[in-house]
Amino acid sequence: MRVGFIGTGHIAAPMVRFLADKGHDIAVTERSATISAELVASHGVAVSDPQSVIARSEIVVLCLRPQHAHAVLSPLEFRELQGVISVMAGITAAQLATYCDPATRIVQTIPLGFLEKGGCPLAAFGDTDILATLFAPENPVVAITDETAFNAHFAICAMVPGLLDLMATGSDWLAAQTDNADMAEFYTTQLVAGFLSAMDKDRANRLVSERDALATDGTISLQMTDSLRNHGAHDALQTTLSEIGHRLNGTNT
Structure with missing residues (x-):
C-alpha cells in the first residue's frame, strides 16, 4: 500500500x-x-511536503508532537476514503475528525520503537482494521472501545520510560559497586529482558504470581518489594498514572 x-x-x-x-x-x-x-538512504522512501505526502497515500500516519498538530494539520486536505492513523497523545478523536475531514476511517494507537521487531501490543481506538492491515500479526492490535480507557493505555505506555529510569538508577548503583558501568548496564538490562521473555504469557495473574514466587519469606526479594511499597513507590506510580490520565482526558480531578 502507499x-x-x-x-x-x-x-x-x-x-x-x-x-x-x-x-x-x-x-x-x-x-x-x-x-x-x-x-x-536505508529504505529508499520518498520525501515530500505534508500535502504531497497526503495526496499520494492511501493511509496517512500522523506522528507529530501534539503541540504542533494544529498548526501542521489545519491547512491540509484529506480525502474521504483515506485511512488515518494517529499516534499523537492528547489529540482527541473529535479533534482528529476535524483535522482530517472528510476522512472518517481514523484510528488512534500507541506504538513503541520495538514494533519494528514485532511483539508490540497496539492499543487501538477507532477503525482498527486500518492498523491490523499494516502491522498485524507481528504486532497484535488490542481494540479499545472507549476513549478514556484508550488514554489509560497511553498512561501505561508512559510507564515504560519510568521503569527504564529506575533500571538506570539500579545500573548506576551496580556500577558504583563494581567499577564497571558497561557490565552493570548489560547485566541489569539482560536480567529484566530475559526474565520477562521467559514468562508464561498465557497464564492469568502472571505478574503477581511471578513476584510472589521470588519474594518469599526472609528473602532479599521480599525486602525489595516491601521497601519499595513502604517508601511510597507504588503510591507515586498510581498518582502519576492518574495525573497523566487526567491530562489526556482534559480533566483536573
Whole structure:
C-alpha cells in the first residue's frame, strides 16, 4: 500500500522501516531532516511536503508532537476514503475528525520503537482494521472501545520510560559497586529482558504470581518489594498514572 507519514521522528522511524521491509510504498515529510535522510538512504522512501505526502497515500500516519498538530494539520486536505492513523497523545478523536475531514476511517494507537521487531501490543481506538492491515500479526492490535480507557493505555505506555529510569538508577548503583558501568548496564538490562521473555504469557495473574514466587519469606526479594511499597513507590506510580490520565482526558480531578 502507499503509506505516508506526517512527522518523521523517534516513533515514526521504526514504523517506516517495518512497513518498508514488508514492501509498502512509503513517503515521509522532511522533519526531522536527519531521520528522513537516514530513511531515504536505508529504505529508499520518498520525501515530500505534508500535502504531497497526503495526496499520494492511501493511509496517512500522523506522528507529530501534539503541540504542533494544529498548526501542521489545519491547512491540509484529506480525502474521504483515506485511512488515518494517529499516534499523537492528547489529540482527541473529535479533534482528529476535524483535522482530517472528510476522512472518517481514523484510528488512534500507541506504538513503541520495538514494533519494528514485532511483539508490540497496539492499543487501538477507532477503525482498527486500518492498523491490523499494516502491522498485524507481528504486532497484535488490542481494540479499545472507549476513549478514556484508550488514554489509560497511553498512561501505561508512559510507564515504560519510568521503569527504564529506575533500571538506570539500579545500573548506576551496580556500577558504583563494581567499577564497571558497561557490565552493570548489560547485566541489569539482560536480567529484566530475559526474565520477562521467559514468562508464561498465557497464564492469568502472571505478574503477581511471578513476584510472589521470588519474594518469599526472609528473602532479599521480599525486602525489595516491601521497601519499595513502604517508601511510597507504588503510591507515586498510581498518582502519576492518574495525573497523566487526567491530562489526556482534559480533566483536573
